[in-house]
Amino acid sequence: MAKVKMTVNGRQVGSECDDRTLLVHFIRENLGLTGTHVGCDTTQCGACVVHMDGRSVKSCSILAVQAAGSEIVTIEGLSSGGELHPVQAAFKANHGLQCGFCTPGMVMTSVDIIRRHGAQLDEATVRAELEGNICRCTGYHNIVKSVLAAAAEMGSAKEAAE
Amino acid sequence: MGLEGIGARVVRKEDKRFLTGKGRYTDDMTVPGMKYAFFVRSAHAHARIVSIDTSAAKDMPGIIDILGGKELQADGIGNLICGWMIHSKDGSPMKMGAWRPLAHETVRYVGDAIAIVVADSLAEARDAAEAVVVEYDVLPAVTQASRALEAGQPQIHPEASNNLIFDWQLGDADSTDAAVARAAHVTEMKIVNNRLSPNPMEPRATLGIYDEAEDHYTCYTTSQNPHVARLVMSAFYNVAPENKLRVIAPDVGGGFGSKIYIYPEEIVCLWASKKTGVPVKWTSDRTEAFLTDAHGRDHETTVKMAFDADHRIIGLKVDTIANIGAYMSLFSSATPTYLYATLLSGQYDIPAIHANVRAVYTNTAPVDAYRGAGRPEATYVMERTMETAARELGIAPAELRRKNFIRSFPHQTPVIMNYDAGDFEASLNAALAASDYAGFPARKAEAATRGMKRGIGMSCYIEACGIAPSAAVGSLGAGVGLWESAEVRVNAVGTIEVLTGSHSHGQGHETTFAQLIADRFGVSMDSVNIVHGDTDKVQMGMGTYGSRSGAVGMSAIVKALDKVEAKAKKIAAHLMEADESDIVIENGELKVAGTDKTLPWFQVALAAYTAHNLPSGMEPGLKETAFYDPSNFTFPAGCYICEVEVDPETGKTQIVQFVAADDFGNIINPMIVEGQVHGGIAQGIGQALLEAVHYDPANGQLITASYMDYAMPRADDLPSFQVSHQTTPCPSNPLGIKGCGEAGAIGSPPALINAITDAIGNNELNMPATPQKVWLAANAAH
CATH class of the missing domain: 1.10.150.120 ([2Fe-2S]-binding domain)
Structure with a gap:
């Protein structure tokens, strides 16, 4: 198990997870941000794309521990105040x-x-x-x-x- | 039509939640105590199970339980069934073999479910599933339908000798044979319709919750028709009686037919939840989806189209072998019969048609309806053959079609369907103009100077939607009626909830259905909510497939609105002391025509609920229910033209333009209709150029089990599309709607293949037209 800390949608978050946990599962299961989706097993479909330190990444291809310390933006954090991006x-x-x-x-x-x-x-x-x-x-x-x-x-x- | 009424391009009400990550799909659902399931599946296409050893797996961390088919059967859970009875031409009923939700004796395709592992986490469930030891006695397998019919092939179900499920026919064999015999010209083709995987982007998922205190089950599932799921799981699979089973299909990420059917996983997770005492969630991964979601198409056909000396079609003879897979899925028997052969008249006046269809078991995933379901197969047969015939006869493809078009309606075809309205020439002319068909020779010559082979092809499709008049489909073997229901609840403050048995999984019902209400009562769409997908909220409904939600689902809403309007007018007349027949509803007000007396909509609604001053004898409330059973199918039709350039060096096809001209009858929201056409065309182009499910014929292993192997159309594979509409309203339903959900997938494959065969000068080419196949076909012609 690993204790992973990162910034997600502007908020500091930390959670315990299995070492093998993918970033997408960390976001969905540990943080409850279910807007990021899983559509395949082979990094082909892009349903899981989030921004990591300002660049788009497929969150099914990164371990949560690899994203420790980074700034993540998910679809839930793209806009604020009820306005759409x-x-x-x-x-x-x-x-x-x-x-x-x-x-x-x-x-x-x-x-x-x-x-x-x-x-x-x-x-x-x-x-x-x-x-x-x-x-x-x-x-x-x-x-x-x-x-x-x-x-x-x-x-x-x-x-x-x- | 107003800004929000019928015919307006209203942006979608549902979009904001999807765009902000607030959509709620089945896999997003969590409940207290929930555990995760993973299925042990057959690694072999055909085998007897000798033993299943779960002892080591059960001791692994996090395991709640591992359950198999013997326990399931002992608990009285039934086998999966096909809900449409087909009789062979000798009168015998179809030969349906047993499909157990969990196999414990024989497995018949790679992916056949054997056991469910329930664990604290998905990773633990998956690890333990790998530790379950299944000992198999491997049997020979067969994957191709025509091969499975041959003597000496593996016998897949004891009930179906030679793997033949039925040998069915439609039309008149004698008159058709006579027409072929006396024809001036016969165009004969062998046509393969390639097997596809539907691939909605949301994989199937289910969450089964058993509440012991209430003895009640809740099933969240990725379904296009939650009520049908509840009915079938209650009536046939013995999971629970309907009053103790709630099925919820929340946001569903696409279906394309594959989420119509009830699969083993929903049944097993509900049962496992009771056995283990915990809620059980299963979500398919993509490889499981390729292995177990019902596939589509997979026909082998020979066709003879007979012409007289004047180029009129005098007969059509079709012989088709349909691959059903290892088990009969819920509507698998209807797809290659009544959804296929009934459309073999196409847009043409053909006096004699005969179709013979043999449905065959193979050691492959079950095959059932996929976007278009039988109609793409029929259209592909007709339109490949028409284009080839035009080339053989040396006349323009458009002229051969014009010569044979049906021009007066209603038109009774020799294959059941009674076409009620259409103007096939209008769509053909629109497509010819939009594609600048006349300018094609110059473009072809120009392409030749660049060393490219340019081709143009067309397809004039017709399909049957609005599925379907219940008595008619009942007489043809359907186990259910295909009406739709609606309930319109006007709240005391005048806001409106519409509960519909239709289900939206991308079609935008929350918008288009609300447009209908806005149009009718002049209230804002914001004050209307569309409720669907929950058997506890919505009365029995039949769901969404076969482009039926507009023609059938909205017609049910119209019927309920008629009743609401009648009652509201009675109340308004009473309150304004006017004659009921003088009341009109405009802009959210009830008015006495020709006077300045008005009542706002909400005041009439409030009066219905305060009930202080209602007409004598009237019940309080303003809520009405309706069931609409269509009187006929609807017949969307159109013409698609595709222009391609083939690189003779590589065989690679580039689509240079794609034109669609469709007649969907009246349209509620053109923006949404165009989106449906775009998506359908993309799936049709996918079938024609890219997609194919491949099994290894030697051992039945699925070769195309991921997006690395199965070529999904991507943004850079496709052009932008030119779409237009020609309208002949449907006479059989109140809104004049025909339906638009499947047309794109039906009309586009033959247009594209006709364009490629035109470019390369060889009529023999099978889908998907990969560069290798096109190169070989191009070079075989020289």
């Missing part, structure tokens, strides 16, 4: 989700894609970057639309701020 808002406006199961991972990945590429994103880049997130409902059409809309929105918001 621009990526969440774009998914809603563009019907970028249906059953909602892949959605947390899709959103967390998309936030990171936009962080790295900014408003210059094009459809081909979004499709290539989303290769590690599987959706069975939407055919990706509206997810791609959502990411592009969010990138444009966040780009113009950034410009306005500058």
Whole structure:
């Protein structure tokens, strides 16, 4: 057993877990944050994507002990005060989700894609970057639309701020 | 239509919880004292179980108990059944073998459940499951249906000799044979419809809770139809009587058919909860999903399409072998029969049709309905054959279809269905225009200058939804009625709860159903809640599959709304001292037409509950229930056109454009309908280009048991889609809805394969059209 401490969604947390516990299970079982999902056993589907120290990671591929001391943001911590993050808002406006199961991972990945590429994103880049997130409902059409809309929105918001 | 009414693009009410991680799926549920289950499963495709030794495993840390099939059987838990009786053409009933929830004598496919391990943690349960020693007497296995019919193959169930479950037919053999014999041209094809795994992103899961004090069971489960699950588990599997069993299907992460059926795990976890005295949760991992979720398709077909000299189809002869897998899943017999052969007239006026279907056991996972269920198989047969026939006859594919379109309605086909409305030419024309079909030769020539082979293909599909008139399906062997129920509760403050037997697992019912209420009463969607998925809250309902929630589920709501409206008008007329027939409902108010007298909706609702001043003899309250049983199937139809470029060096196919033109009848929310089409097309493209379940024919091991091996469509495999709608309202239901959930998966595979075969100049190509297969087909043609 290991005592693991990390910051999750801005809060210091600590919990005892089996050494072999994956970060995704630590988040779901120990912390009760069930928005992060498990959709496969082979690091293919991306339903478990969270941000670790500002970068998107598949939380099924990291042991909880490896994440000790890091800053984790899950889907529950992406926005605050009842407002949706621009990526969440774009998914809603563009019907970028249906059953909602892949959605947390899709959103967390998309936030990171936009962080790295900014408003210059094009459809081909979004499709290539989303290769590690599987959706069975939407055919990706509206997810791609959502990411592009969010990138444009966040780009113009950034410009306005500058 | 208003901002929130019928036809408006309203963003979804349910989205916020999914976008913020507040969705609640079965695996998210925890209850005090809950323990974790892991199943011991067969490692062999076919074997006799010699012994099961759990002694070492039971001593491992954290183990509560390990339970097997003998104990389950001793407790009177029944075998799993297929709920649709099919009779062979000789009149004999289908030959259904026993499917035990936990096998203790014979295992028949890799993944067959043998024992349940219950432990403090999932890791401990999994460790102990690996320590259970099962001694097998391994038997030969067979995985391909046509092979399983051959003499000398392994016998999978004693009831079904030569593994034949039924040999069924539909239509008229003599007139069809005569048409084929006298035809000016016969196009004959051998067509394989590849086996698929549905793969909703949420794996199946269940939480069984037995309350000893109340002698009551609660089952959380990933179900598309919780009431059917309760009915079947009560009536057939003897888990508990219905009044002592509550089934809850909370947020469900996609289904595509695979979550219609009742599987061994729900039954076993409920039983194990009683045996162990603790709540028991099981969640499938992805490999278990590949092994045990019901698969789809897997047909081998020969087809003869007979034409007269004027290119009119005069007969269609189809012979299909359908792989059912190792056991008959809940609706497995209906999928390759009444959901398949009844659609073999396609969009065409065909005087003579005969279909023969043999359903066959193999040592593979059970096969049942997967998005489209029989209709994709029928459409693939029809539209591959039409396109091939056009090439053989040397006429344009669109013209051959036009020549044979059904143009007047109602139209009785020779295979049961009575098409009630449609305009097939409208969708064809829309798709031709949207795809700039006329400009294709120039694009092909341009592609050739880059060394690419460009092809274009189409598919004109029709399907039957709105499943289904209960008496009709009952006469065809269905064990259940396929109506839907609704209850509309107007609260005293005027807010409204709609309880529906439909179940939403991605379809957006919380939005579209609320739009219906907003449209009807002019109240805001915020004041309407849609309740579904809990047998303690919602009266008996039949659930969501077969694109039925709009056509059947919403029709039930309309019926209940009619009753609510009638009562509200009576109350309003009484309060305003007006004639009931003069009351109109507009913008959330009840008005006396032609006067300035109005009552807000909430005041009428309040009056119904205060009951201080109701019309004489009226019961208090404003709550109505309705059951809607459809009078016919509905018939969505459309035309899909796909254009591809094939790289002759590698055989890789690139989809350059994909056009869908659909007639779904009236549409409640175009945004949601388009989303359904996108998702369906993606699954169809997945089937045509990427996906296939492969078993090792030598030993029945599943080769494609993870996302490393089974090629799911990913974002970079797909294009964006161009979709449009043409509308002929459905005449048989009050909203004129046909249904849109499956069309994309039905219409797209033949369009894509027709495009590739056009590009490479070889009509013989099987799905999935991997680069290797396309390269071989392209080079075989030269």
